Amino acid sequence: METHKQLTIGLFGFGVVGEGxxxxxxxTPSLRTSIKKVCIKNPTKPRNAPASLFTTEKEELLQDEEINVIVEVIDDANAAFEIxxxxxxxGKSVVSASKKMIAEHLPEILELQQETGLPFLCEAAACASIPVIRNLEEYYDNDLLHSIKAIVNGSTNFILTKMFEDKLSFQAALLLAQQLGFAESNPKLDVEGYDAVNKWAILLNHAYGIVEHPDNVLFNGIQNIQLSDALVAKEKHLDIKLIAQAKKMSNGEVAAFVLPQFVKLDEPLSFVKNEYNGVVIESGFADKQFFYGKGAGSFPTASAVLSDISALRYNYRYEYKKLYHHKPLELATDFYLKVYVSFDDWKYIPREDFEWIEEWHAEADRKYLVGVLHVKQLSGSNWWRENGVSLVLTADAVIDNIDIVHLKKRSLELAGVI
Structure with missing residues (x-):
């Protein structure tokens, strides 16, 4: 009896990942898998494969009945969704690595899978070589999944590593990342957090059944992090990382966002350096589990695509258990965050927005404070992204609504106000 089927692939894109x-x-001849045709945009570009493999006509792949799998690794989100x-x-199974496309079209992609009964796999779209989607799908039950914290963008992690370890300025570290190919020539998508929040929108679906457009997830990148912030972190024996996180609150909703955050040096994510990614999953009985691996690059990303292709031979598909078999969870809007904010001028800081301020340092060239804000004060305004203001979450930043009164009273006692 044959245990797996022969796969004939139509591949869209022959850049770093496609060629990989x-x-x-x-x-890997044992896979019994072959690429029949590759669709590319620019036919004159030299490529390390026979010319007969390539076409610029997408219909040659999409209408070919012999091709039963489409693998899509292009960077144009609109074209990718159409493909x-x-x-x-x-009637073709699909493997995709296009995080922007998936994040922006998640409801339609879910509907198409329901309609056609065909698999759509996208392990390569989040954390490249780390099998995080498959684990969230198969291993973690919604009820027991307490939180996920992750470094999902290798470019920003590389830049922060260089700022901390080599004391480079943000601009110098960014330039080095571009020279080494870890950041795009237009680095905005990575540096300002867009890439990370797209990946997070995908993972929130597999973790908690949340289907939410990335625009509705609170996020920022590392573009405002100063060398002085890195020095403050070092003094306090902390790192700064761009952290995507989701945490279940007491009311059953999920607080989720992507923001720079201080990380304690004994935390697993502190060990994630340069272009690596890391994911820490905390669940009811397994406590913390840590996944670590390369988050970018030709072969790490290709390995995730390969894993999906391999799974298709056994007719594997995502069941979306958290979405269809449980009551899907919702994004929380009523919680508090403890933040560090550095700035050049007090006039840009709306002090009245803070529940309380625990410490402030006004004597240095670069002033900073640590205080507590309701999340709506961040999602409803932009002061924390502008005028050279830098906002970093504290190490244990998320405060549940039910804890706030007790904590406020305690902080006022410590400050000698009551």
Whole structure:
């Protein structure tokens, strides 16, 4: 009896990931998988594969009945969505690495899978070589999943590592990341947090059944982090990382966001350096589990695509248990965050927005404070992204609504106010 089916692939994109996949498949003949055609945009670009493999006509792949799998690794989100939806409607399984496309079109992609009964796999779209989606799908039950904290963007992690370890300025570290190919020539998507929040929107679905457009998830990048922030962190024996997190609150909703955060040096995410990614999952009985691996690059990303292709041979598909078999959870809007804010001028800081301020340092060139804000004060305004203001979450930043009264009273006692 045959345990798995022969896969014939139509591949869209032959950049870093596409070429990586082509090379990896040549080295794994046991998969009984072949690429029949590759659709590319620019036919004149030299490529390390036979010319007969390439076409600029997408219909050659999408209408070919022999091709039963479409692998899509292009960076144009609109074109990618068109490819994916046409492929599924034409009876083809799909593997995708396009996080922006998936994050922005999640409801439609879920609907297409329901309609067609065909698998759509996207492990490569979040954390590259770390099998985080499959683990969230298969291993963690919604009721027991307390929190997830992750470093999901290798470029920003590389930049922060260089600022901390080599005391480079943000600009110098960014330039180095570009020279080494870890950051794009237009680094805005990575540096300002867009890439990370797209990945987080995908993971929130597999973790908690939350289907939410990335625009509705609170996020920022590392573009405002100053060398002085890194020095304050060092003094306090902390790191700064761009952390995506989701935490279940007492009312059953999930506080989720992507923001720079102080990390204690004994925490697993503190060990994640340079272009690596890391994910810490905390659940009811397993306590903390830590996944670590390369979050970018040709072969790490191709390995995740390969894993999805391999799973298709056994007709594997995401069941979306948290969405369809449980009551899906919702994003929380009523919680508090403890933040560190550095700035050049007090006039840019709306002190009245803070529940309380625990410490302030006004004597240095670069002033800073530590205080507590309701999340709506961040989601409803932009002062913390502008005028050279830098906001970093404290190490244990999330405060549940039910704890706030007790904590406020305690902080006022410590300050000698009551």
């Amino acid at each position: 996949l082509y090379k990896v498949l040549q080295q 994916v939806s046409t492929a599924l409607r034409n």
